[in-house]
Amino acid sequence: MESWIYISGISLAFSIPGLLYSYYSVILFLSTFRYPRYLADSRSVRETPFVSILIATFNEKFVVANTLDALKGLHYPREKLQVVVADDSSDETADVIDRKVTELNTIGIQSVVSRREGRAGFKSGALNQAAPLLKGDYVLLLDADSTVSPDVLIKGLNAIGRNPRIGFVSFRVGHYNREQNWTTRLFALQLDQGDTVSKMGAYSIDAPYSFQGGFVLVSIPLLRHVGFWAKDSIVEDADLSCRIYCAGYRGVYLSDVRIFSEDPSSLEVWKKQAARVAQGWAKCAIANGRMILGCTNLSIWRRIVLFSTLVGPFQGLSWIVVTFVSALGLILGLSAPSNSIFSSPIYVILVTLPLVSFFASGIYALRIQKILSLRNLVLLPLLSYTSSCMTTAIMIGFLNGMRGKPGIFFRTPKHGPEAAANKQYHRDIRLDRIAIAEGILATAALAMSIIVLLDGVWPLTLTLAGFGALTLKSMNLSRMFTQKSIPTSSL
Numbered sequence: 001m002e003s004w005i006y007i008s009g010i011s012l013a014f015s016i017p018g019l020l021y022s023y024y025s026v027i028l029f030l031s032t033f034r035y036p037r038y039l040a041d042s043r044s045v046r047e048t049p050f051v052s053i054l055i056a057t058f059n060e061k062f063v064v065a066n067t068l069d070a071l072k073g074l075h076y077p078r079e080k081l082q083v084v085v086a087d088d089s090s091d092e093t094a095d096v097i098d099r100k101v102t103e104l105n106t107i108g109i110q111s112v113v114s115r116r117e118g119r120a121g122f123k124s125g126a127l128n129q130a131a132p133l134l135k136g137d138y139v140l141l142l143d144a145d146s147t148v149s150p151d152v153l154i155k156g157l158n159a160i161g162r163n164p165r166i167g168f169v170s171f172r173v174g175h176y177n178r179e180q181n182w183t184t185r186l187f188a189l190q191l192d193q194g195d196t197v198s199k200m201g202a203y204s205i206d207a208p209y210s211f212q213g214g215f216v217l218v219s220i221p222l223l224r225h226v227g228f229w230a231k232d233s234i235v236e237d238a239d240l241s242c243r244i245y246c247a248g249y250r251g252v253y254l255s256d257v258r259i260f261s262e263d264p265s266s267l268e269v270w271k272k273q274a275a276r277v278a279q280g281w282a283k284c285a286i287a288n289g290r291m292i293l294g295c296t297n298l299s300i301w302r303r304i305v306l307f308s309t310l311v312g313p314f315q316g317l318s319w320i321v322v323t324f325v326s327a328l329g330l331i332l333g334l335s336a337p338s339n340s341i342f343s344s345p346i347y348v349i350l351v352t353l354p355l356v357s358f359f360a361s362g363i364y365a366l367r368i369q370k371i372l373s374l375r376n377l378v379l380l381p382l383l384s385y386t387s388s389c390m391t392t393a394i395m396i397g398f399l400n401g402m403r404g405k406p407g408i409f410f411r412t413p414k415h416g417p418e419a420a421a422n423k424q425y426h427r428d429i430r431l432d433r434i435a436i437a438e439g440i441l442a443t444a445a446l447a448m449s450i451i452v453l454l455d456g457v458w459p460l461t462l463t464l465a466g467f468g469a470l471t472l473k474s475m476n477l478s479r480m481f482t483q484k485s486i487p488t489s490s491l
Contacts, residue, residue, distance in 0.1 A: 004335035011326050011341050014318040015351075021312055022354035024305070028201030029361040035200040039159050039254055051153055052082045052136035052220065056123050056213075060144035061093040062416035063262060067146055068100035072107060075150045083111040086130035088119050110135075123213075124229040124236035131228050134220055143214030145414045147176060147260040156217040159252045167249030168218040170199060170211040174258035180265055186386055187263040187270055189362065189379050196365040199253040208245045208298070208306040213237030215259045222249060230287070235280030238310065242288045245306055248297035255368065262414050267389060267474035274390045275397035275434065278313035282401025285310035313401075316394035320441070323463055327448040330455050342460040351459075358384060388463075389470035392438045435475060442471035 053071060057064050064085075071083060083104055085097050097113055104111040114130035121128065138160070140153065156169045172195050175188040202209040213236055226243040233239040244251070264270040285307060292298075292307045326342055329335035341347045362380045366372040445468035453461040 004329065004339040007325055007329040007335045008339065008341055011322045014321040014325075015341070015347075018315045018318045018322075019350060019354075021308065021315060022357075024308070025197055025361075026354055026357040028197045028205075028207075029357050029364070031201040031204040032196055032361075032364065034204040035255065036204075037256070039162075039252060048077050048080050049137040049157065050080050050082070050135060051076065051157075052084060052134040052139040053142060054084050054086065054127065054130060054134065054139050055142045055144060055146070056086045056088075056126050057093060057097065057144040058088040058119070058123075058126075059091045059093050060089070060414055061091060061096050063145035063414045064093060065096050065100055066416065067142060067144060068097070068104065070147045071104065071109065073150045074148065074153055076153045078108040081109045082135050083109055084130050084133050085111070085113045086126040087113055087115050088126050121231050122234060124231065124233050124239075127229050127236065128231065131223070136220055138217055139220050139223065140217050141213055141215075142259070143261060145262045145416070146214045147174075149258060149260075152257055152259060153217070155254060155257045159254055160217060160219070162252070163250075165248070165250050166252050167222045167244045167247070168211060168216050168251045170216045170251055170253050171257045171259045172199075172253075172255055173212065173215055174260035175263050176260040177262050177265070180263075182382075183267055183270065184263040184265055185376075186379055186383050189365075189376065189383055190387070191263075192365040192369060193358075193362045193383075195253075195255070196368065197361050200255050203251070203253045206250065206302075208241070208302055208309070209251065209253075210238040210241040210309060211251060213240075214261060218244075222247070233280065233284065233287075235277060235284055238281055239284050239288065242284065242292060242306060242310070245302075246288075246291055246295040246297060262416070265415070267386070267470075271390050271393045271474055275393035278316065278394040278397035279401035279405070281310045281313055282398045283404065286402065286404065313394050313398040316391045317398060319388075319391055320395055323445075323460065323467070324441075324448075326460055327445075327452055327464060330457065330460075331448060331451050337455040337457050340457050340460065342457050342463075348459055355384065385466045385470055388467040389474040391467060392441050392471060393434055396434050396437060438471050438475055442468040442475075444468075445471075 055064075055067060068083070068085075071081075074081065083101070085101065087094060087097055089097070094115075101111040101113055112133055114126070114133055116126070116129050119125065138157070140148075140156070142148070152171065156171070159169045160166050173191045175184070175191070177184050178188040179185065198209050201207075216237070218240075222244060223240075226240070226247055229236045230239045241251070264273060288310075289307060293303050295303055298306065322341075326335075326340055330337060330340060337343055359380050362383070363372065363377065366376050445464040449461050449464035449468065452464060
């Protein structure tokens with residue numbers, strides 16, 4: 001058998017999972033047009049159940065005060081509210097929290113702080129430590145930088161009471177530093193698009209999806225039923241989502257209700273966050289795979305969707321294999337340009353159609369939020385390429401998760417509304433294995449793109465060149481020569 005057949009076979013085999021995932025995203029996008037907009041009806045709730053608000057914090061001195069202050073403006077009886085702060089901080093954040101908790105108690109909102117020795121289990125460990133303190137019928141889970149709108153509880157409780165199967169309500173992620181720089185604008189657009197497709201679309205067809213831990217209202221009896229948070233998870237929200245769905249419950253998504261948070265302001269930080277999620281989701285798939293696939297409370301297609309969501313980061317590995325194997329086949333003369341799958345009109349069309357959906361869903365996400373403008377539209381082509389610079393880190397994170405390697409809960413740096421004054425770099429670039437792998441693959445991709453260009457395989461050339469250039473850009477290599485030391489206090 002000729003070598004080009006092996007190369008094409010490998011490329012196609014690794015393309016199939018990514019294509020299936022991409023076409024499922026197309027289905028979700030089309031389903032968003034069925035999304036019922038009345039879900040965010042803000043009429044007063046008939047009953048006002050006791051609601052706890054649980055906030056996990058770790059050295060968040062620049063943002064946690066705003067988060068706690070926003071709770072004072074909630075349109076909800078203060079005697080029916082409780083605030084629990086699960087604080088693992090080792091800096092002056094603890095003083096900020098204590099002061100704000102005193103203020104909340106003074107105005108009639110029951111508030112308490114849960115602290116512990118060490119950080120065992122990271123965020124999930126802190127949440128489990130604080131769980132026995134929760135008194136409410138429901139709990140609003142927030143991150144340290146989550147800024148709520150006054151009517152979030154009324155709208156959330158209205159939605160959760162529509163169906164006894166509903167176990168949680170997730171809210172759209174807002175972005176209070178959206179206009180800080182190009183990276184924050186791109187990150188905000190990515191989340192806008194992701195929320196629109198994966199949550200609006202999934203809700204419309206009653207498909208499972210993973211909520212985000214800082215933007216969700218959950219039934220406390222249900223939390224007790226599923227055993228609260230996994231002890232060793234670095235993606236506690238994805239793990240909890242799986243167990244809630246497998247318990248026979250579903251979620252509802254409120255597209256028009258936002259909880260605002262801070263977006264990462266550099267590609268490097270964004271990439272580290274993506275790698276942590278990829279590793280955590282892979283570990284979650286291994287830990288919960290048997291439970292998901294054998295769950296009788298879910299139909300077969302919903303089990304497949306839920307499991308496939310967790311292994312979605314596999315697309316990073318499949319993309320690397322497909323592009324590099326195809327490029328090496330051309331460079332080594334093992335495959336003629338005409339035999340490359342990137343020269344096949346059918347393959348190019350199959351890959352391109354989800355890309356059309358990608359742009360259409362981005363436009364729709366901007367439109368429904370009433371921020372559709374030329375200034376935001378020009379971000380879409382850049383976003384499609386920016387995601388490629390995350391590929392190496394996501395691939396390595398996914399492989400580490402599949403190996404069961406313990407993960408580190410990478411904390412995205414938060415600088416608060418006064419970002420310019422508070423800015424400090426959270427974790428400097430290091431010549432670790434991921435950085436070395438990124439540099440090697442990016443440099444190889446740029447070199448191969450030149451050779452592939454000479455062979456006239458344009459789709460593969462553009463793919464390799466974009467990946468290589470943006471990966472090197474995201475590494476911010478100049479800091480390696482300007483920083484003399486790495487502060488360890490924030491690691």
